[in-house]
Protein backbone atom coordinates (compact mmCIF):
# COMPACT_ATOMS: atom_id res chain seq x y z
CA UNK A 1 0.00 0.00 0.00
CA UNK A 2 1.23 3.44 -0.87
CA UNK A 3 0.29 6.12 1.55
CA UNK A 4 0.51 9.84 1.50
CA UNK A 5 0.93 11.51 4.82
CA UNK A 6 -0.17 15.12 4.53
CA UNK A 7 -0.62 17.41 7.46
CA UNK A 8 -4.35 16.73 7.66
CA UNK A 9 -3.65 13.10 8.36
CA UNK A 10 -1.17 14.03 11.04
CA UNK A 11 -3.94 15.79 12.90
CA UNK A 12 -6.16 12.73 12.58
CA UNK A 13 -3.39 10.50 13.81
CA UNK A 14 -2.74 12.67 16.80
CA UNK A 15 -6.36 12.25 17.80
CA UNK A 16 -6.06 8.48 17.62
CA UNK A 17 -3.69 8.33 20.57
CA UNK A 18 -1.02 5.69 20.89
CA UNK A 19 -0.53 2.40 19.10
CA UNK A 20 -1.87 0.74 22.24
CA UNK A 21 -5.34 1.81 21.17
CA UNK A 22 -5.36 -1.09 18.79
CA UNK A 23 -4.96 -3.45 21.70
CA UNK A 24 -7.89 -1.85 23.54
CA UNK A 25 -5.59 -0.76 26.30
CA UNK A 26 -5.27 2.99 26.13
CA UNK A 27 -2.38 4.38 28.17
CA UNK A 28 -3.09 6.20 31.37
CA UNK A 29 -3.82 9.89 30.84
CA UNK A 30 -0.79 12.10 30.63
CA UNK A 31 -0.05 14.02 33.82
CA UNK A 32 -1.74 17.38 33.72
CA UNK A 33 0.68 19.27 35.96
CA UNK A 34 2.76 21.59 33.85
CA UNK A 35 6.50 21.06 34.28
CA UNK A 36 8.97 23.57 35.65
CA UNK A 37 11.13 25.62 33.30
CA UNK A 38 14.80 25.63 34.35
CA UNK A 39 16.01 27.65 31.39
CA UNK A 40 17.03 30.64 33.44
CA UNK A 41 19.22 28.74 35.92
CA UNK A 42 22.63 30.26 36.61
CA UNK A 43 25.82 28.23 37.05
CA UNK A 44 27.21 27.68 40.56
CA UNK A 45 30.41 29.57 41.35
CA UNK A 46 32.17 26.66 43.06
CA UNK A 47 32.83 23.33 41.40
CA UNK A 48 32.92 20.48 43.94
CA UNK A 49 35.10 18.42 41.60
CA UNK A 50 38.42 18.52 39.81
CA UNK A 51 38.32 18.18 36.02
CA UNK A 52 41.44 16.43 34.69
CA UNK A 53 42.07 16.18 30.92
CA UNK A 54 42.81 12.59 29.91
CA UNK A 55 43.10 12.75 26.11
CA UNK A 56 42.22 15.00 23.16
CA UNK A 57 40.15 14.15 20.10
CA UNK A 58 38.85 15.57 16.82
CA UNK A 59 35.11 16.13 17.29
CA UNK A 60 34.47 13.32 19.78
CA UNK A 61 30.83 12.28 20.07
CA UNK A 62 30.39 9.40 22.52
CA UNK A 63 32.27 7.20 24.96
CA UNK A 64 31.66 3.71 26.28
CA UNK A 65 33.42 1.79 29.03
CA UNK A 66 34.53 -1.78 28.57
CA UNK A 67 34.63 -4.28 31.47
CA UNK A 68 38.43 -3.81 31.79
CA UNK A 69 37.84 -0.05 32.31
CA UNK A 70 39.28 0.96 28.96
CA UNK A 71 37.03 3.23 26.89
CA UNK A 72 35.88 3.40 23.32
CA UNK A 73 35.57 6.96 22.00
CA UNK A 74 33.98 7.88 18.68
CA UNK A 75 35.04 10.84 16.57
CA UNK A 76 32.34 12.21 14.31
CA UNK A 77 34.54 12.25 11.15
CA UNK A 78 34.62 8.44 11.36
CA UNK A 79 37.33 7.29 13.74
CA UNK A 80 37.07 5.00 16.76
CA UNK A 81 39.65 4.92 19.54
CA UNK A 82 40.45 2.46 22.29
CA UNK A 83 41.64 4.54 25.23
CA UNK A 84 43.16 3.53 28.54
CA UNK A 85 42.02 5.22 31.73
CA UNK A 86 45.28 7.18 31.67
CA UNK A 87 44.76 8.43 28.11
CA UNK A 88 46.83 6.15 25.86
CA UNK A 89 44.98 6.01 22.53
CA UNK A 90 44.97 3.26 19.90
CA UNK A 91 42.90 3.64 16.74
CA UNK A 92 40.42 0.85 16.05
CA UNK A 93 40.30 -0.50 12.50
CA UNK A 94 37.32 -1.77 10.55
CA UNK A 95 35.06 1.22 11.16
CA UNK A 96 32.35 1.54 8.48
CA UNK A 97 32.39 4.55 6.17
CA UNK A 98 30.19 7.37 7.40
CA UNK A 99 28.94 10.61 5.90
CA UNK A 100 30.50 13.30 8.05
CA UNK A 101 28.61 16.53 7.53
CA UNK A 102 26.57 18.74 9.79
CA UNK A 103 25.08 16.59 12.54
CA UNK A 104 26.06 13.39 10.76
CA UNK A 105 29.07 11.15 11.16
CA UNK A 106 30.18 8.36 13.45
CA UNK A 107 27.91 8.83 16.47
CA UNK A 108 27.26 6.51 19.39
CA UNK A 109 29.19 3.52 20.66
CA UNK A 110 28.10 1.02 23.31
CA UNK A 111 29.45 -2.24 24.67
CA UNK A 112 26.91 -5.03 24.41
CA UNK A 113 25.45 -6.39 27.67
CA UNK A 114 27.05 -9.63 26.45
CA UNK A 115 30.49 -8.05 25.83
CA UNK A 116 32.20 -10.19 28.50
CA UNK A 117 31.17 -13.32 26.55
CA UNK A 118 31.55 -12.18 22.94
CA UNK A 119 33.31 -8.76 22.73
CA UNK A 120 30.37 -7.32 20.78
CA UNK A 121 29.88 -3.56 20.45
CA UNK A 122 27.23 -1.40 18.82
CA UNK A 123 27.79 1.71 16.71
CA UNK A 124 25.39 4.27 15.26
CA UNK A 125 26.29 6.53 12.36
CA UNK A 126 24.97 8.38 9.34
CA UNK A 127 25.21 5.84 6.56
CA UNK A 128 25.44 7.23 3.02
CA UNK A 129 23.13 5.76 0.41
CA UNK A 130 20.72 6.47 -2.41
CA UNK A 131 18.61 9.50 -1.59
CA UNK A 132 20.85 10.68 1.22
CA UNK A 133 21.91 9.44 4.62
CA UNK A 134 20.12 7.32 7.15
CA UNK A 135 20.89 6.46 10.74
CA UNK A 136 22.41 2.99 10.86
CA UNK A 137 22.78 0.69 13.86
CA UNK A 138 25.62 -1.79 13.47
CA UNK A 139 26.99 -4.56 15.63
CA UNK A 140 30.55 -5.83 15.45
CA UNK A 141 33.09 -7.83 17.40
CA UNK A 142 35.94 -5.83 18.90
CA UNK A 143 39.06 -7.87 18.28
CA UNK A 144 41.92 -6.81 20.53
CA UNK A 145 44.08 -9.87 19.94
CA UNK A 146 46.31 -8.32 17.26
CA UNK A 147 48.73 -5.41 17.23
CA UNK A 148 45.92 -3.04 16.33
CA UNK A 149 42.38 -3.44 17.65
CA UNK A 150 39.76 -3.85 14.93
CA UNK A 151 36.05 -4.31 14.41
CA UNK A 152 35.28 -7.69 12.85
CA UNK A 153 32.08 -9.17 11.41
CA UNK A 154 30.40 -5.78 11.29
CA UNK A 155 26.73 -6.08 10.44
CA UNK A 156 24.15 -3.31 10.03
CA UNK A 157 21.19 -4.63 12.02
CA UNK A 158 18.80 -1.69 11.64
CA UNK A 159 18.44 1.23 9.23
CA UNK A 160 16.43 4.42 9.46
CA UNK A 161 14.35 4.94 6.33
CA UNK A 162 13.56 6.95 4.34
CA UNK A 163 17.02 8.36 3.82
CA UNK A 164 17.51 12.06 3.28
CA UNK A 165 19.75 15.04 3.64
CA UNK A 166 20.93 16.58 6.86
CA UNK A 167 19.10 16.94 10.11
CA UNK A 168 19.76 15.40 13.48
CA UNK A 169 20.00 11.65 13.69
CA UNK A 170 19.58 10.87 17.37
CA UNK A 171 21.49 7.61 17.59
CA UNK A 172 21.66 7.13 21.36
CA UNK A 173 21.52 3.59 22.72
CA UNK A 174 20.47 2.33 26.15
CA UNK A 175 20.11 -1.30 27.20
CA UNK A 176 17.30 -2.54 29.40
CA UNK A 177 18.54 -3.35 32.92
CA UNK A 178 18.12 -7.08 32.25
CA UNK A 179 20.35 -6.74 29.17
CA UNK A 180 17.78 -8.26 26.81
CA UNK A 181 16.69 -5.21 24.81
CA UNK A 182 18.30 -2.30 23.01
CA UNK A 183 16.58 1.08 23.05
CA UNK A 184 17.56 3.42 20.21
CA UNK A 185 16.69 7.07 19.62
CA UNK A 186 15.90 8.01 16.03
CA UNK A 187 15.89 11.74 15.34
CA UNK A 188 13.27 13.40 13.15
CA UNK A 189 15.96 14.80 10.83
CA UNK A 190 14.30 18.25 10.86
CA UNK A 191 11.42 16.84 8.83
CA UNK A 192 8.78 17.61 11.49
CA UNK A 193 5.61 15.65 10.70
CA UNK A 194 7.20 12.19 10.22
CA UNK A 195 7.72 12.20 14.00
CA UNK A 196 3.96 11.45 14.18
CA UNK A 197 3.90 8.90 11.32
CA UNK A 198 3.82 5.32 12.67
CA UNK A 199 5.35 4.08 9.41
CA UNK A 200 8.45 6.25 9.57
CA UNK A 201 11.18 5.53 12.06
CA UNK A 202 11.80 9.24 12.56
CA UNK A 203 11.23 11.03 15.84
CA UNK A 204 10.82 7.75 17.68
CA UNK A 205 12.38 5.72 20.45
CA UNK A 206 12.64 2.09 19.40
CA UNK A 207 12.85 -1.05 21.47
CA UNK A 208 14.75 -3.78 19.65
CA UNK A 209 16.24 -7.16 20.40
CA UNK A 210 20.03 -7.32 20.59
CA UNK A 211 19.83 -8.51 16.95
CA UNK A 212 18.03 -5.32 15.85
CA UNK A 213 14.59 -6.88 15.43
CA UNK A 214 11.32 -5.54 16.86
CA UNK A 215 11.20 -6.55 20.51
CA UNK A 216 8.31 -8.74 21.67
CA UNK A 217 5.72 -6.91 23.72
CA UNK A 218 6.13 -3.54 22.02
CA UNK A 219 2.93 -1.44 21.84
CA UNK A 220 2.58 -2.08 18.10
CA UNK A 221 3.73 -5.71 18.21
CA UNK A 222 2.85 -7.65 15.09
CA UNK A 223 2.11 -4.61 12.96
CA UNK A 224 3.95 -4.04 9.73
CA UNK A 225 4.54 -0.74 8.03
CA UNK A 226 3.15 0.34 4.69
CA UNK A 227 5.24 1.73 1.88
CA UNK A 228 5.73 5.33 2.75
CA UNK A 229 6.11 8.41 0.63
CA UNK A 230 8.85 10.07 2.55
CA UNK A 231 10.38 13.50 2.54
CA UNK A 232 13.82 13.40 1.01
CA UNK A 233 14.89 17.03 1.29
CA UNK A 234 13.85 18.37 4.66
CA UNK A 235 12.76 21.96 4.93
CA UNK A 236 15.21 24.24 6.64
CA UNK A 237 14.92 24.19 10.40
CA UNK A 238 12.21 26.80 10.38
CA UNK A 239 8.49 27.06 10.54
CA UNK A 240 8.31 25.92 6.95
CA UNK A 241 7.24 22.52 8.28
CA UNK A 242 3.65 22.95 7.24
CA UNK A 243 4.59 23.79 3.67
CA UNK A 244 4.99 21.19 0.98
CA UNK A 245 8.21 19.20 1.19
CA UNK A 246 10.84 20.00 -1.40
CA UNK A 247 10.98 16.53 -2.90
CA UNK A 248 9.41 13.22 -2.08
CA UNK A 249 10.00 9.69 -3.19
CA UNK A 250 8.37 6.35 -2.62
CA UNK A 251 10.52 4.40 -0.23
CA UNK A 252 10.24 0.74 0.58
CA UNK A 253 9.56 0.29 4.23
CA UNK A 254 11.08 -3.04 5.18
CA UNK A 255 11.82 -1.88 8.67
CA UNK A 256 9.58 1.10 9.23
CA UNK A 257 7.34 -1.05 11.34
CA UNK A 258 5.29 0.24 14.22
CA UNK A 259 6.31 -3.02 15.88
CA UNK A 260 9.67 -1.41 16.63
CA UNK A 261 8.30 1.73 18.18
CA UNK A 262 8.32 2.28 21.93
CA UNK A 263 7.40 5.98 21.98
CA UNK A 264 6.50 8.64 19.43
CA UNK A 265 6.72 12.38 18.85
CA UNK A 266 10.36 13.15 19.63
CA UNK A 267 12.46 15.83 18.00
CA UNK A 268 16.17 15.28 18.52
CA UNK A 269 16.84 12.81 21.31
CA UNK A 270 20.48 13.20 22.36
CA UNK A 271 20.38 11.37 25.67
CA UNK A 272 18.87 8.06 26.85
CA UNK A 273 19.48 6.22 30.13
CA UNK A 274 17.83 3.98 32.72
CA UNK A 275 17.65 4.96 36.38
CA UNK A 276 18.16 2.54 39.28
CA UNK A 277 14.41 1.83 39.38
CA UNK A 278 14.48 0.63 35.77
CA UNK A 279 12.75 3.72 34.38
CA UNK A 280 13.88 5.10 31.03
CA UNK A 281 14.66 8.81 30.67
CA UNK A 282 15.44 10.83 27.56
CA UNK A 283 16.82 14.29 26.88
CA UNK A 284 15.61 16.00 23.76
CA UNK A 285 16.73 19.11 21.94
CA UNK A 286 13.73 21.27 21.23
CA UNK A 287 13.53 23.93 18.56
CA UNK A 288 14.15 27.53 19.66
CA UNK A 289 13.51 26.92 23.35
CA UNK A 290 11.77 23.83 24.61
CA UNK A 291 14.56 21.37 25.46
CA UNK A 292 13.04 18.51 27.41
CA UNK A 293 13.73 15.79 29.95
CA UNK A 294 11.16 13.05 29.40
CA UNK A 295 10.22 9.94 31.35
CA UNK A 296 9.71 7.42 28.54
CA UNK A 297 6.79 5.05 28.79
CA UNK A 298 5.58 2.63 26.11
CA UNK A 299 2.99 3.76 23.62
CA UNK A 300 3.09 7.38 24.69
CA UNK A 301 3.21 10.32 22.30
CA UNK A 302 5.55 13.12 23.38
CA UNK A 303 4.04 15.67 21.05
CA UNK A 304 6.63 16.85 18.53
CA UNK A 305 5.99 18.72 16.21
CA UNK A 306 2.41 19.39 17.26
CA UNK A 307 3.26 20.88 20.66
CA UNK A 308 6.42 22.30 22.24
CA UNK A 309 7.58 24.70 24.93
CA UNK A 310 9.66 26.41 22.24
CA UNK A 311 9.00 28.10 18.93
CA UNK A 312 10.32 27.60 15.44
CA UNK A 313 13.63 29.10 14.37
CA UNK A 314 11.82 31.60 12.16
CA UNK A 315 9.93 32.72 15.29
CA UNK A 316 6.62 31.20 14.19
CA UNK A 317 4.80 29.81 17.21
CA UNK A 318 4.14 26.16 17.98
CA UNK A 319 1.11 25.24 20.11
CA UNK A 320 2.28 24.89 23.71
CA UNK A 321 2.66 21.66 25.65
CA UNK A 322 1.25 23.65 28.57
CA UNK A 323 -2.09 22.29 29.73
CA UNK A 324 -2.29 19.91 26.74
CA UNK A 325 -3.35 16.49 27.98
CA UNK A 326 -3.33 14.82 24.55
CA UNK A 327 0.42 14.46 24.67
CA UNK A 328 2.86 13.36 27.31
CA UNK A 329 4.33 16.37 29.07
CA UNK A 330 8.07 16.59 29.58
CA UNK A 331 9.16 16.05 33.18
CA UNK A 332 10.89 19.43 33.02
CA UNK A 333 12.04 21.74 30.29
CA UNK A 334 14.46 24.53 29.43
CA UNK A 335 13.61 27.76 27.67
CA UNK A 336 16.06 29.29 26.86
CA UNK A 337 17.76 26.11 25.80
CA UNK A 338 20.70 24.21 27.26
CA UNK A 339 21.15 22.00 24.15
CA UNK A 340 21.34 18.71 26.06
CA UNK A 341 23.86 16.10 24.94
CA UNK A 342 24.43 13.01 27.02
CA UNK A 343 22.51 11.65 29.99
CA UNK A 344 23.84 9.41 32.76
CA UNK A 345 22.59 8.28 36.15
CA UNK A 346 25.11 8.34 38.95
CA UNK A 347 25.41 5.43 41.36
CA UNK A 348 29.14 5.55 42.16
CA UNK A 349 30.97 5.92 45.46
CA UNK A 350 33.21 8.90 44.64
CA UNK A 351 30.35 11.39 45.04
CA UNK A 352 28.02 9.72 47.57
CA UNK A 353 25.92 12.88 47.81
CA UNK A 354 25.00 12.48 44.14
CA UNK A 355 23.83 8.87 44.15
CA UNK A 356 20.50 8.77 42.37
CA UNK A 357 21.15 12.01 40.51
CA UNK A 358 21.32 12.32 36.75
CA UNK A 359 23.85 14.38 34.80
CA UNK A 360 23.30 16.10 31.48
CA UNK A 361 25.90 17.68 29.23
CA UNK A 362 25.12 21.04 27.65
CA UNK A 363 26.35 22.20 24.24
CA UNK A 364 25.04 25.76 23.85
CA UNK A 365 25.02 26.18 27.62
CA UNK A 366 28.64 24.92 27.92
CA UNK A 367 27.47 23.31 31.13
CA UNK A 368 27.28 20.18 33.21
CA UNK A 369 23.87 19.93 34.84
CA UNK A 370 22.88 17.79 37.83
CA UNK A 371 19.29 16.62 38.05
CA UNK A 372 17.97 15.58 41.47
CA UNK A 373 14.74 13.67 42.00
CA UNK A 374 12.01 14.29 44.53
CA UNK A 375 10.29 10.96 44.23
CA UNK A 376 9.82 10.72 40.48
CA UNK A 377 9.85 14.48 39.92
CA UNK A 378 13.16 15.76 38.58
CA UNK A 379 14.54 19.22 39.21
CA UNK A 380 17.69 20.97 38.07
CA UNK A 381 19.73 20.93 41.26
CA UNK A 382 23.08 22.33 40.09
CA UNK A 383 24.72 23.69 36.97
CA UNK A 384 28.41 24.30 36.37
CA UNK A 385 29.96 26.24 33.52
CA UNK A 386 32.58 23.95 31.96
CA UNK A 387 33.92 26.59 29.58
CA UNK A 388 33.33 24.35 26.56
CA UNK A 389 30.44 22.71 24.75
CA UNK A 390 29.86 19.35 26.49
CA UNK A 391 29.08 16.59 24.02
CA UNK A 392 28.78 13.59 26.34
CA UNK A 393 28.73 12.59 30.00
CA UNK A 394 29.03 9.08 31.41
CA UNK A 395 29.46 7.61 34.88
CA UNK A 396 32.68 5.60 34.94
CA UNK A 397 33.30 2.28 36.69
CA UNK A 398 35.74 4.17 38.94
CA UNK A 399 32.92 6.38 40.25
CA UNK A 400 34.24 9.43 38.42
CA UNK A 401 32.19 11.37 35.89
CA UNK A 402 33.66 11.32 32.39
CA UNK A 403 32.92 14.11 29.92
CA UNK A 404 33.68 14.78 26.28
CA UNK A 405 34.04 18.32 25.01
CA UNK A 406 32.66 19.05 21.55
CA UNK A 407 34.59 20.01 18.43
CA UNK A 408 38.14 19.74 17.13
CA UNK A 409 40.47 19.45 20.12
CA UNK A 410 37.64 18.28 22.34
CA UNK A 411 39.03 16.78 25.52
CA UNK A 412 38.10 13.70 27.50
CA UNK A 413 37.74 14.96 31.06
CA UNK A 414 37.68 12.89 34.26
CA UNK A 415 35.84 14.59 37.11
CA UNK A 416 36.97 13.47 40.53
CA UNK A 417 36.04 14.46 44.05
CA UNK A 418 39.30 16.34 44.62
CA UNK A 419 38.48 19.98 44.93
CA UNK A 420 40.13 22.31 42.45
CA UNK A 421 43.03 24.20 44.01
Ligand SMILES: [Ca+2]
Nearest residue numbers: 292302303304
Ligand atom coordinates in the same frame (compact mmCIF):
# COMPACT_ATOMS: atom_id res chain seq x y z
CA1 LIG B 1 7.58 17.00 23.93
